[in-house]
Amino acid sequence: MVRWNRAFSNKIDRLDEERLQSKRDCVLIVRDRNFMREYVKVWDEGALKDAPFITMGMEALLKEFYGDLMDAPPPFQVKEGGNVLDLGCGWGRVLKPVLDRGAFGVGFDISENMLKLSEKHLKRNGYYPILLNGDGTALPLKGNSFDMVYSLLVLQHISKRKGKAVFKEIYRVLKRDGVAYIRVPGRFAPENLIFSFLQFISIHLFRLRDPIKMRFYRIGEIKKICRGLFKETEITAHEFRPPWNFHTKWTWQYIIIPKRFHRGVRKISDRLERIANTRFGFLKHFGVVLMVKVRKN
Numbered sequence: 001m002v003r004w005n006r007a008f009s010n011k012i013d014r015l016d017e018e019r020l021q022s023k024r025d026c027v028l029i030v031r032d033r034n035f036m037r038e039y040v041k042v043w044d045e046g047a048l049k050d051a052p053f054i055t056m057g058m059e060a061l062l063k064e065f066y067g068d069l070m071d072a073p074p075p076f077q078v079k080e081g082g083n084v085l086d087l088g089c090g091w092g093r094v095l096k097p098v099l100d101r102g103a104f105g106v107g108f109d110i111s112e113n114m115l116k117l118s119e120k121h122l123k124r125n126g127y128y129p130i131l132l133n134g135d136g137t138a139l140p141l142k143g144n145s146f147d148m149v150y151s152l153l154v155l156q157h158i159s160k161r162k163g164k165a166v167f168k169e170i171y172r173v174l175k176r177d178g179v180a181y182i183r184v185p186g187r188f189a190p191e192n193l194i195f196s197f198l199q200f201i202s203i204h205l206f207r208l209r210d211p212i213k214m215r216f217y218r219i220g221e222i223k224k225i226c227r228g229l230f231k232e233t234e235i236t237a238h239e240f241r242p243p244w245n246f247h248t249k250w251t252w253q254y255i256i257i258p259k260r261f262h263r264g265v266r267k268i269s270d271r272l273e274r275i276a277n278t279r280f281g282f283l284k285h286f287g288v289v290l291m292v293k294v295r296k297n
C-alpha cells in the first residue's frame with residue numbers, strides 16, 4: 001500500500017502536470033513555438049490553393065444565400081477621401097470596393113501570399129494601395145492615423161487574448177472620432193454552437209491540429225473589451241439561419257438544407273435580423289455574425 005504523504009502528493013501533482021504538459025504539446029493544436037509558423041502557413045497555402053474559400057468559407061460557395069460576395073459593397077459606409085485600414089485584408093475582396101468609393105486604403109495581412117493576391121487583384125483594377133505584412137496584435141503603424149479601420153473574419157481565428165490586443169491596436173491607430181468595424185462570430189447562434197461542439201470533438205477526440213480554429217464571441221465579452229477603450233460601441237447581429245452546415249474536417253462542405261430552400265431561409269434570416277437589431281435586442285445573441293462598430297473618443 002502506498003502511504004499518503006505530502007511528498008508523494010507533490011509528486012503526483014508534478015506527474016499530473018507533466019502528463020498534462022506533454023498532452024498539451026502533442027495533442028492540442030500545435031506546439032507553441034511552432035504556432036505562428038503553422039498559423040501563417042495555413043493562410044499562405046490557402047492563398048495559393050483557393051483564396052475565396054480559405055477567406056470566406058461557405059460564403060464563397062452558397063450564392064443562393066449570400067449572393068455573389070466577390071465584388072459586393074462593403075458592409076459599412078465609406079467616407080470619400082478618408083484613410084482606411086483593412087486589418088487582415090486577405091486577397092483584397094473588401095479593399096477593392098472600399099477604394100472604389102474614394103478612400104485611401106492600406107491593406108494589412110499576416111500572410112505574404114495573401115498580400116501578393118491583393119496586389120494583383122487591386123492592380124488589375126487600377127489601384128496601388130500600401131500593402132503591409134505583419135501581425136494585427138502589433139501594428140507597425142503610427143497612432144491616430146486612420147479615419148476608419150475594419151477587420152472582417154480575422155479575430156475568429158486568433159486567441160481571445162490576441163483579439164483583445166487587436167482591439168487595443170485598432171484604438172491606437174484610429175484618429176479621434178474615427179470608426180472601426182470588427183466582424184466576429186456570435187457564441188449562441190445554433191450553427192455556431194454545433195460548430196464549436198464538432199470542433200471540440202475534432203481537437204480532443206480526433207487529435208486534429210487546426211491552427212486557425214474558430215473562436216466565438218459573446219456580446220457581453222465584446223462590450224467588456226470595448227468599455228474603457230472606445231467612446232461608443234454598437235453591436236448588430238446578422239444571419240439568423242438554422243444550423244445547416246455540418247462542419248468537420250471531413251464534412252467541410254456538407255450542407256444539410258438543400259439549396260432550393262436557401263432563398264427562403266435568407267428571407268426569414270433578414271426578417272429576424274431586422275427585428276433583432278431594432279425591437280428585440282435579446283435576439284442578437286443568436287446571430288451567426290456580430291458586427292461591432294466602435295468610435296474613438
Ligand SMILES: C[S@@+](CC[C@H](N)C(=O)[O-])C[C@H]1O[C@@H](n2cnc3c(N)ncnc32)[C@H](O)[C@@H]1O
Nearest residue numbers: 043055088089090093109110111135136152153
Ligand atoms: C478569413 S480571412 C478574411 C480576409 C478578408 N478580411 C475578407 O473578409 O475577405 C482572414 C485573413 O486574416 C489574415 N490574418 C489572420 N491573422 C492575422 C493577424 N494576426 N494579423 C493580420 N492578419 C491576419 C489571414 O492571413 C487572412 O488573410
